[in-house]
Amino acid sequence: MKLKSVIFSLFIFLLVAPLSIHASQESAIDKLELISDEALQMVKSSRYEDAKKLLDYFSEQFLTYTMDDRPFSMDELRIVTVAHNDAVEATTDANMSHNERVNRVTKFRLVMDAITSSHQPMWTEMEGPILTVFGGLKEAAVNGDNEDFHSKLNSFLSMYDVIYPSLKLDIAADRIQKLDARINFIDHYRPRVLTEASSQKELEILESDLKNIFDEMTEDDADPSLWWVIISTGSIIIVTLSYVGWRKYKGDKEIEKAKQRSSKLKN
Structure with missing residues (x-):
């Protein structure tokens, strides 16, 4: 009986101990992610001053966390810092529209989720809206509808900008560079995309690339x-x-x- 008790105790220890260690390591970064979410909710409610205080508090906690544990690469630190600075500006710039404020703080919120998530980050939830707008963009290009094309392209670029920093955290750099090249071509040569079938192929390729990225990020539902x-x-x-x-x-x-x-x- 004593031997069975020892085996059972060892079983429980091996099962629970790694989870406890994992939880303690995550507690600090989870707190930072929660602050980013609370800041976003404040901005959505137009409570910009309260959001600014939360973002300032985040900055203090983030500095302490990175100095103590050094868990991030230089690229990750840069992306988080830039997104945080943009979010702070969104809470203080009175000339910025409410939608732009929300977009900027949402961008920061998605970055923090991408940093902490090991699977299916929040930015993948933008798949539906982005691909829907992109479908309208393709249709407008084929129909030669100049006004609708520019409107849909601007909407796509705005949504893509929100998830872009998070993409850079989760997607290989060479794939991001290819996406950038195609998006920049479509944006810079809008008249050609509207009138030339060969240029419209860039839309097909870009749509395929976007679908593949979303599919790869959502195909595994299980947490490793x-x-x-x-x-x-x-x-x-x-x-x-x-x-x-x-x-x-x-x-x-x-x-x-x-x-x-x-x-x-x-x-």
Whole structure:
């Protein structure tokens, strides 16, 4: 019984200890992400001064976190810093429209989620709106509808700008460069895209690239840490059952030998 208790205790420790360590490591960065979300809610409610205070508090906490743990690469630090500065400006610039303020702080919120998420970051939720607008953009180009084309392209560029910093955190640099090249071509050569079939192919390629990126980021619904727990737990159970089975087999053998010795003594 004591041996079984030891095995059970070891099983619980191996299962819970890594999760506890993981939770303590995440607590600080999770707090930063929560502050970014609260700042966004404040801006959505037009409480710009309160949002500014939260963003200032974020800056203090972020500095402490990075100095203590140094968990980010230089690129990640730069992206977070730029997004944070843009968000702060959105809370203080009285000439900025409410929608632009919301977009800037949303951009910052998505960056913090991309930093902390190991799968399906929040920016992937923009797939539907972005691809819908892009579909309208393609249709306007094919129909030669100049006004609708410019309107849809501007809408697409605005939404893409919101998720762009997060893309740079999650997508390989060479793929981002290809996206940039195609988007810049479409934006810079708008008249050609409206009138030339060869230039409109860039729209098809860009749409395909965007779909592939969204699909790759959403295809795995399971948190990798969950798979680790499943595999680890399964291995422990198998080892435990095997050991218990071996002990039972050995015990049965001992009982059988005892019976044989007893039988011989009687004879």
